[in-house]
Amino acid sequence: MQFRYISNGEYLEEGASEVKLIKFFEQAKQHDMAILVVDEIDIITGKWSPRKSNLDIRISSMLMRLVDQSERNTFIIGTTSRLHAIDSRFLRSGRLDIIEEIAIKRPQQRYEILQIITKSLPFESLEERNAILHEVSKITHGYIPSDLQNLCSQIILQIIKQEANQHQEQTFIKMSNFVQALTIVKPSSLSEFGSKIPLVTFSDIYGLDDIIQEIRACIIQPFQHPESYLQLGIAPPKGILLHGPTGVGKTMLCSALASETGVNFILVESSQIRSKVVGESEKSIAKLFAQARANSPCILFIDQIDMLLPKRGTSRSTENTSDRIVTSFLTEMDGLLTKTSKDNAQIDMLVIAATNRIETMDPAVLRPGRFDERIYIPLPNNLQRLQIIKGICSRMPISLKEQEMDELVQATSNWSGAQLDNLFREAAMVSLRENVNNTKIELSHIKLAF
Structure with missing residues (x-):
């Protein structure tokens, strides 16, 4: 059996790439079975765009022609993380017509991967290790094996720092170490579109x-x-x-x-x-x-x-x-x-x-x-505005009586929650402009902020 692996760097060699492909398919005819593995195949089979170089277009066209002319004993296996980027012509019957998704979606899969990665890490006992890994596998949605590896690497750094600071001979890994590491290591596949989400409950x-x-x-x-x-x-x-x-x-x-x-x-x-x-x-x-x-x-x-x-x-x-x-x-x-x-x-x-x-x-x-x-979601009514005002007062240095709050509710008819929040922010600015040493917001400041 003939086997050939092509990495993404080999695509970029002017002239050599075409020679390697032609040579493989010619040699394949002399074997009972031939397998060509193309890593990151989307690089050469990507959809057409004005940014595509002449080299990319030539290799793509040649690969398509060689696949069409190949014998039945020749198999091509391509790997990609960007299936949507591959030209649909390559995915039709007779070419790359079988698509297999390798997905790590279930907690049990992540648990088994973590068992391998953490095999040599220090846990207090086997039972505690299994319990911690079960919990971690449930909260690591979207983490692929390399993400889980990075997660464990981050924990190792934590352990080294703890032992250096506390002069301990050995520190065991706890669930708190994973919780801390999860704030740093995020799923790599979420990096393209994920915006920073405010920490709100x-x-x-x-x-x-x-x-x-x-x-x-x-x-x-x-x-x-x-x-x-x-x-x-x-x-x-x-x-x-x-x-x-x-x-x-x-x-x-x-x-x-x-x-x-x-x-x-x-x-x-x-x-x-x-x-x-x-x-x-x-x-x-x-x-x-x-x-x-x-x-x-x-x-x-x-x-x-x-x-x-x-x-x-x-x-x-x-x-x-x-x-x-x-x-x-x-x-x-x-x-x-x-x-x-x-x-x-x-x-x-x-x-x-x-x-x-x-x-x-x-x-x-x-x-x-x-x-x-x-x-x-409509504009807040009187009761809802009162709840919003009480909520804002609970996190700011404001002391208002019930009657004063009722007056504010009546004065802010048809206001949204964002407008009320901005009102109190402006009141805080009024207080600071009045005296930079002020530590409280009074009703007079709120009235001036209207």
Whole structure:
């Protein structure tokens, strides 16, 4: 049997790359079986773009021709982390027609990998090691083997520092070491689109208790108990849309959701996806959904989605960019599935979006089967504004009487939570401008901030 491995560096040799490929396929005819392994095959089989060099185009065309002319005893195995980037012509029948995904998605898989990586690390006992690794495997969604290796390397550095500072002979690894390391090492596949998520919990959000309960039922419940939906003959929701006026807390609610669910969370702005270059926006959408699926279970949150998905037919550009973006997004949404088996059901990903202009969105996006649930978040009423004011006062040096709070509630009719938060921020600035040594905010400062 003939075996040949080609690494990505060998693609870049002018002239030599074509010679190596031709030589392999010629020699393959003289053997009963020949296997060619091409690492990072997307580099030479990528979709056409103006940035592709003549060398890339030549190698791509030659590989396609050699595959078509090859004997049945020749097998090509390509590896890639960017399946979406491969030219679809290479994936048709008779070429690279079998696609196998190597995914580390289940906690048991991560547990077995961690068992190998931590084999020589110091734990107090075998039982404690197994218990810690079981817990870690449950909270490392989206971590691939190299990420888990980095995680353990970070723990080794912690242990070395502890032993050096405390002059101990040996320090055993505890769960706290993993918790600390997890704040530093994140899934590598989340780096492209993941925005920095504010450290917010539901307890930091005031006046939205009813909405929070609805979000728990619509989002957290499906992830934790999808089988309860299937028992009733319905599928869990694929998408949830939060809509309402500006400043009512839509984005903050989703940021809090990231810390409450315990699954991977990707937060993107629509402006990160939309591009002026023709075709780039559609590629970004495909990449985004591929990244979310690779890190399942995952919640994908898209802020200001109205900018990304306007009504089709309203664009004045000759390229119909907006129409193509909407079509691409609908295709990805329709591809979301809930995995089911006889024993359990599992949601791979859920799409959440926020908008303050739902009327400008394409109607096809809002139909059942896409954004199944729509949660309206209105401006806070009197009671909700009182809760918001009390919440703000609890974290700032303000002492207000009940009557003074009631006066503020009446004076801020139709105000959003963001406006109230800004009012107290301005009051703090008024206090500092009055006297830089002030340590409290008085009612007079708040009145001047109006």
